Amino acid sequence: MTEPLRPTHLGTMRERNLALVLGGIARHQPVTRARLAELTGLTKTTVAAQVTTLEGLRLVSGALPVREGGRGRPGAPLSLAPGPVAGLGLEVNGHYLAACVLDLTHAVRLRESVACDNRGREPHETVAALAALARRITDRAGDAGLTLVGTAVALPGVLVEDHVNAPNLGWEAVTASALLADALPAQALGIGVDNEANLGALGELWYGAGRGAGSYLYLSGETGIGAGIVVDGELFRGAHGAAGELGHVVVDPDGPACRCGGTGCLEQVAGLDALLRAAGVPDGTGRYELRLTDLTRRLDDRDHDALEAVDAAGRGLAVALVGAVNLLDPDTVVLGGSHARLAPWLIPTIEKAVARGGGRLRGRTPILRASTLGAESAVRGAAGTVLARVLADPLAIAIA
Amino acid sequence: MTEPLRPTHLGTMRERNLALVLGGIARHQPVTRARLAELTGLTKTTVAAQVTTLEGLRLVSGALPVREGGRGRPGAPLSLAPGPVAGLGLEVNGHYLAACVLDLTHAVRLRESVACDNRGREPHETVAALAALARRITDRAGDAGLTLVGTAVALPGVLVEDHVNAPNLGWEAVTASALLADALPAQALGIGVDNEANLGALGELWYGAGRGAGSYLYLSGETGIGAGIVVDGELFRGAHGAAGELGHVVVDPDGPACRCGGTGCLEQVAGLDALLRAAGVPDGTGRYELRLTDLTRRLDDRDHDALEAVDAAGRGLAVALVGAVNLLDPDTVVLGGSHARLAPWLIPTIEKAVARGGGRLRGRTPILRASTLGAESAVRGAAGTVLARVLADPLAIAIA
DNA sequence: CGAATAAGTCCAATGTATGCACTAAACAGG
DNA sequence: CCTGTTTAGTGCATACATTGGACTTATTCG
Structure with missing residues (x-):
């Protein structure tokens, strides 16, 4: 009974199947086109076309031909590319700021944290310190040949329609996304903001206990x-x-x-x-x-x-x-x-x-x-949500 | 991260848009094709084609031309057809059996309930009594020109993978769906089984408090x-x-x-x-x-x-x-x-x-x-789920 | 009564997945 | 060493749902 259902047109179909193929690669890598066709229910032709697009986006790359010992022509296995596409996770906590970069294979490529007391500090000061950290790690990512396509920020508070209440930071009704959008470098997928417990949950779910x-x-x-x-x-x-x-x-x-x-x-x-x-x-x-x-x-x-x-x-x-x-x-x-x-x-x-x-x-x-993951669960989860968004809508990173 | 995503092909696209148009009619009836095009984001052409299909399925019918006083050619309003398509809800409780037929407009067309003590009764006896009630109401529906396209049954118990545990009925690990499928008349959408609290919730949500x-x-x-x-x-x-x-x-x-x-x-x-x-x-x-x-x-x-x-x-x-x-x-x-x-x-x-x-x-x-709705919430909710399934996948009723 | 306006229909064009034929690359066996 | 078999991947004509624009129809305003 939810209203704003979107119409499906040809482009939508393509997007969905693109995400389907990418998801298949993510879950079964390394995997050949033929096996992907079985997994997704699409034809080999379609899979091949989508894979070409994904290679163009630099999301997927060929892996070493795995000798299977099978009879016919061996397939060319595909895997998620370990670069350049990567996601940035940030965390603001009472006692520290943290950042973490994951590539598409979910490997931690960079991490950095700064101990500092954010309780009672003015929100814009805390955000400025976070922005400095983000700029530093963005530069390091550039040096490492990584392109950050999106950012997610974990905050220790409740979000109600973009207003953040974080008692442990002394934040009351702070319009976080505007503040962050001004301070952080622009990226294709923009900036997501979520509760530290929610992102920590995802971090532990994906990478931890x-x-x-x-x-x-x-x-x-x-x-x-x-x-x-x-x-x-x-x-x-x-x-x-x-x-x-x-x-x-x-x-x-x-x-x-x-x-x-x-x-x-x-x-x-x-x-x-x-x-x-x-x-x-x-x-x-x-x-x-x-x-x-x-x-x-x-x-x-x-x-x-x-x-x-x-x-x-x-x-x-x-x-x-x-x-x-x-x-x-x-x-x-x-x-x-x-x-x-x-x-x-x-x-x-x-x-x-x-x-x-x-x-x-x-x-x-x-x-x-x-x-x-200890103190790292929320940053890891935050970075992971960026990757999840890429997997759900691969074309979004190409728009910028 | 859920695996079995289905591929999208042309037919899928059509199904989705068909449901989109039908949903638009359900929520805004009476509504013209032109307005539906705005609401759904589809073109007039597509909407017209989908509406033709829906009329063929007898889900939608033209309403009286509502004079709007606007300038140009007046539109031909469409509404959900008050027949023949209808859904059957059934309920087994400790103290009664109940049945209820809703047409697509959510109007109660028929209702019937039988007081009887089902606690401790053998499951197949209870199901037989329910089947008798279902047959009676199916006949009455036929007389009233209604076609029942699906059934949902509310049970006072927990369902775990098709095994029903209903302590208040004395049911333990009863494979309800097989039992019911044998006893109840066959229909296009088959038989759904759910918890009485779940269906009651939907009943009150849709029709009650x-x-x-x-x-x-x-x-x-x-x-x-x-x-x-x-x-x-x-x-x-x-x-x-x-x-x-x-x-x-x-x-x-x-x-x-x-x-x-x-x-x-x-x-x-x-x-x-x-x-x-x-x-x-x-x-x-x-x-x-x-x-x-x-x-x-x-x-x-x-x-x-x-x-x-x-x-x-x-x-x-x-x-x-x-x-x-x-x-x-x-x-x-x-x-x-x-x-x-x-x-x-x-x-x-x-x-x-x-x-x-x-x-x-x-x-x-x-x-x-x-x-x-008092005692009626679960039956009403059950019948409502059948209608919800029709709205979500209109073509399903045509297969049979 | 004619111009303006809006609803609905017709038709060629677009673009995506499909099905099938074809090529490529490996192995098995004579 | 060569041939037949098997499996992977590609090329091309086809099917089909949506689109966009031109056209028809029905009503109101001047």
Whole structure:
């Protein structure tokens, strides 16, 4: 019942089949034209024509002829070209800026990050610092013979119709895309902006702990707790692009008050600030890195308060996750952000609480894992979305 | 990253545009060819050709020439034909079987229901009774000049890969579609089977309290509690088609044990059985209808136990809904099933608990409403899915 | 009553996928 | 070593849905 369906004309057909062929190459490389014809359901003739176009776009290149030992004429295998087309991912976080360049084969070609405190900094200052980083890495990409065709930026906040609210950065209703478009170098695909939890989810899904999962929940735990939800390989954004606010699920109706106005929100029990406070880690410098290390040391030393705090967090997470799993039915749950570091203590607690508290969990219990990309999941995911856009619409990069 | 993308050829293009034109007529009827060309982005020529096809399928017919007062030649308005094409919805519930025929204009042309106790009855007996009902209504449809092109069946259970588990019917791993295909009359579009909560959600979305909502949560409350989730007009099924099990969200970690193995599940606090028990309504005949009326009478009489029971249920529902709203971000929540009857008491309680407990609720609080279709939402939704399939793929009805 | 305007139809042109015939490159066996 | 077989990739005429523009039809305005 969605209105703005677009008409299909001949050009549309061609675009779709072009993306189909490119997708076939991406998933089955190295692959011959003949096999692509089988995979896509198109004729050999059509596949050959589309491949010619893709080679022109420098998205696809011939690989070494793989001797198969088969009988007839051997095919000429095709693969995604490891250049020059590449995507740029950027991330703004409370404590650092990061950038990452992926080529079409999903290989990390360049990465760079800058530690700096962005909390409370003026948005345009932060954006200027990000732009400097972007320019630096764009230059390096040029030197390496790479052409960046698009950028995606991960922000630690909620996007509602282009207005970003990022409490941990002190951003309120910032019109991010305009700000970024002015500051960042222009590219064929322009600039995408998304939630750090959403992009982190995609990063882990494609390159990390979520690989192979069709449906999947990524828990991004820092001061706040967000969730990135992936269903059948697609990001689920909810009605207004603001789904996945796991941090304000009520896990204890009689619990402490939350800044959101509610009581007993997950964030108040399992958020990093709450956890550190409960574990008795002193405020110190405010550098989370140090405080987190302090916490893990206490846990290793079997400090009573620390263990108890993590236990309480695990029980809260279990309640929230049972809820989320019953509603969304994912196969895998990945703990990311700072909570990935705490996974060795959290996961057993959660599993125990789930087993005791929500036993069946829709017939199958989802696999619980720790993030494997650590702090890099969001940048990687951001860069990955650029590649995904190229795969979905290869001609878009040629327009510029 | 989903594999089985289908190739697009000329025929595909035609099908898509045919559906586009039909959709345009459905949403803007009565509408002229010229206006359709603007709406769809196709040329007048193409629209005219597609309309001819649709008239041949008897899906579209000319309406009375509406005098617009405009200058040039007046257009010939087109509308969806109120016949003969129609869809059949069926429902199996614990206490009744129901059927409903909708024509393309979404008008209810026929309805019929049979009260009978299906709990514990052998699946094939229940299906035989349903088949008898279906035959009766198919005959009546024939008499009325209607051609039923497809059927959808609503079942009160979870479908996992064609195996139906319906605890309230005593069905375990029943291969429903084979059973139904044998028993029901053959039709062009075949038989669809889905969860009663899912189809109820669509019924309310299209014809009831959810009209106009883009994104939306339907709570189907009986003994168990299920949810149908609609995002941007599409049913959200989760990874394995089993999303929306709201009944086993934990709302009180210290609450009573549930048959699912967990503790403090919503169902144990707000399910109809639990509610009736807590309110002190005697077991009586087991006819829910009577017991529910008993409960509402007690509530009208301001009976303490009854009010307290509903209050507890409302608090539990508030916790579950805050969780669901934070994860899914719908605009509207509709209470259906037996809980629609309790809505006058439940809604204020839920709203109060939400205001106290989860205040902000993602910036906007969703509107809370009672179902307006009552027991009919699932059959209506089922019949509606048949029409939706016709609109999505008009040529499918011509194959048979 | 004629000019202007808009709806709908006819027809040649465009462009994409198709089907089939053809060439190219390997292997198997005499 | 040569021939037949098998499979990969290319070339060309064909089919067909959409397009764009010219044409016909029906109504209003002056």
